[in-house]
Amino acid sequence: MxxxxxxxxxxxxxxxxxxxxxxxxxxxxxxxxxxxxxxxxxxxxxxxxxxxxxxxxxxxxxxxxxxxxxxxxxxxxxxxxxxxxxxxxxxxxxxxxxxxxxxxxxxxxxxxxxxxxxxxxxxxxxxxxxxxxxxxxxxxxxxxxxxxxxxxxxxxxxxxxxxxxxxxxxxxxxxxxxxxxxxxxxxxxxxxxxxxxxxxxxxxxxxxxxxxxxxxxxxxxxxxxxxxxxxxxxxxxxxxxxxxFPAWKNSLLPAEQPFREGRYKLKLSWSKVWRRLEAPATTSLEDITGLLLAAFDFEQDHLYRLDYRDPSGREVFVEDPRYREGELFADEVLLGEVPLGEGDSMGLLFDFGDSWRFTITIESIDESETDDFEPAITASHGEAPKQYEYDDDDW
Structure with missing residues (x-):
C-alpha cells in the first residue's frame, strides 16, 4: 500500500x-x-x-x-x-x-x-x-x-x-x-x-x-x-x-427504541434456583443487579457485566459502573430502555474470578401499570448457592 x-x-x-x-x-x-x-x-x-x-x-x-x-x-x-x-x-x-x-x-x-x-x-x-x-x-x-x-x-x-x-x-x-x-x-x-x-x-x-x-x-x-x-x-x-462526499447528506439510521413503560416481572435464576422480582421500567440495571445479588445472599464486592442481544443480533455489554471502560454502564441504563420483550433474557456475569453466571428473564410486562413503586422480590424457589466455599474463620 x-x-x-x-x-x-x-x-x-x-x-x-x-x-x-x-x-x-x-x-x-x-x-x-x-x-x-x-x-x-x-x-x-x-x-x-x-x-x-x-x-x-x-x-x-x-x-x-x-x-x-x-x-x-x-x-x-x-x-x-x-x-x-x-x-x-x-x-x-x-x-x-x-x-x-x-x-x-x-x-x-x-x-x-x-x-x-x-x-x-x-x-x-x-x-x-x-x-x-x-x-x-x-x-x-x-x-x-x-x-x-x-x-x-x-x-x-x-x-x-x-x-x-x-x-x-x-x-x-x-x-x-x-x-x-x-x-x-x-x-x-x-x-x-x-x-x-x-x-x-x-x-x-x-x-x-x-x-x-x-x-x-x-x-x-x-x-x-x-x-x-x-x-x-x-x-x-x-x-x-x-x-x-457532497452527495452524502443522509444515512441509514435504525429506528429508535421507544422507552417501554410498565410493571416488569423478572425471573432471576441460577441453575434451578430462582427468585422473582417485580420492578418498574424506571429501575436501573445497576439496581436490578443489586437486588438479584441480595436475593441470593451474595456480597457485592466484585465487578459484574450484563449482556443481551439487540434487534440486529449483536451482543451488547453493559458494564459495572466501577469498571472504567465500555460504552454502556448499568447505572445509566433503565429497564424500560433495554430492547427485549417478554420471554427474552439477559445474562449476568458476576465476579470475573469465580464467574457466577445468572440469567434474567423477562416473564411479563404489564404496560397498563405506569406508576412508580419500589422493586420487590415476590417469589423464590430453591436454596441459594454459597458464594464462597469457606467460612469466615478459614485461613
Missing amino acids: NERSKDAIKTILKQQNFEPGHPGPLLLNAQALIDALATGVPTTSKYFALPIRCLADLNERLDSPIAHKMKRPQLKSFPTLMGLFLLLRASGLAVGETKPKRVVMIDPEMREKWEELNPTEQYMSLMDTWWTKVNWTILGERDQFGVQLQSDTRSLYYQLSRQPTAVDADLLFYGYHQRTVATLLEQFGWIKVAYASNAEEGKVADIQSVETTKFGDAMFEALGGIIGSRDRDESPVQKELKPM
Whole structure:
C-alpha cells in the first residue's frame, strides 16, 4: 500500500462513482438480498441466519455467483452471502421475527428509508455499518470487544497490500473468517478477487488472485485508526469522510427504541434456583443487579457485566459502573430502555474470578401499570448457592 498525501487521498475519493456496480458489486448484491428476504424466509437458526435450503439460490442471485459443488452448504460456505447478511443485520435492514413464525426478513420501515437514499448514501451507510457495527456475535460467535472483524480486516488488507496478485489461498484464506473479510473488501471495491471457474467436489471455488485498488488504499488511509468505535452522538466514519462526499447528506439510521413503560416481572435464576422480582421500567440495571445479588445472599464486592442481544443480533455489554471502560454502564441504563420483550433474557456475569453466571428473564410486562413503586422480590424457589466455599474463620 503506497502512502499518499492527504490531498492525493481526497482526489481519489472525490472522483469515485457510487452508482450500482461501482466501486464494487456491493449495492447490486445488497439489493438482490433485500429483494429475496423482503417478505420473510423461514429459519430455524437461533440467530436468524439464512437457512441452508436457500443458500444455493441466493448465491445465484448475486452479481458474480461463486462456483460450488456442495449438496448441503452452510452459510459459511458462501462468504459473500455471509458478509452481506452481517451488513444487513447490523444495519437494521434484516430483522428476525418469531410471530406468527420464525423468519428472517427485511424491515419494511428500514427498506423505505433505504430506498430514499441515493447510491452514495447507501454505499456509505453500509460502509459505516461495516466499520463500526458489524461483528461476529451476530452469528453467535464470541467477540469480547466487538471489533474482531475489523481487526481481521485491517490485518488481511495489510497482508494483501504487500503480496503479489497471485495468492496462496491456504495461507491467506485458511478459514471462513478470512474469506468473509476478503469478500467484504471485494464488495466495497477495496480489492479485486478472482475465483476459479470450477470447484472440487464438496467444496466452493478457490480464490486464485487478489489485488488491492487505489480506492481501497485511499479509504484505508483516510479511516486511519478508526476501528469498531462509535459514540452515541456521531459516527467517527461520518466525521472523517462526509466532507469528502457532497452527495452524502443522509444515512441509514435504525429506528429508535421507544422507552417501554410498565410493571416488569423478572425471573432471576441460577441453575434451578430462582427468585422473582417485580420492578418498574424506571429501575436501573445497576439496581436490578443489586437486588438479584441480595436475593441470593451474595456480597457485592466484585465487578459484574450484563449482556443481551439487540434487534440486529449483536451482543451488547453493559458494564459495572466501577469498571472504567465500555460504552454502556448499568447505572445509566433503565429497564424500560433495554430492547427485549417478554420471554427474552439477559445474562449476568458476576465476579470475573469465580464467574457466577445468572440469567434474567423477562416473564411479563404489564404496560397498563405506569406508576412508580419500589422493586420487590415476590417469589423464590430453591436454596441459594454459597458464594464462597469457606467460612469466615478459614485461613
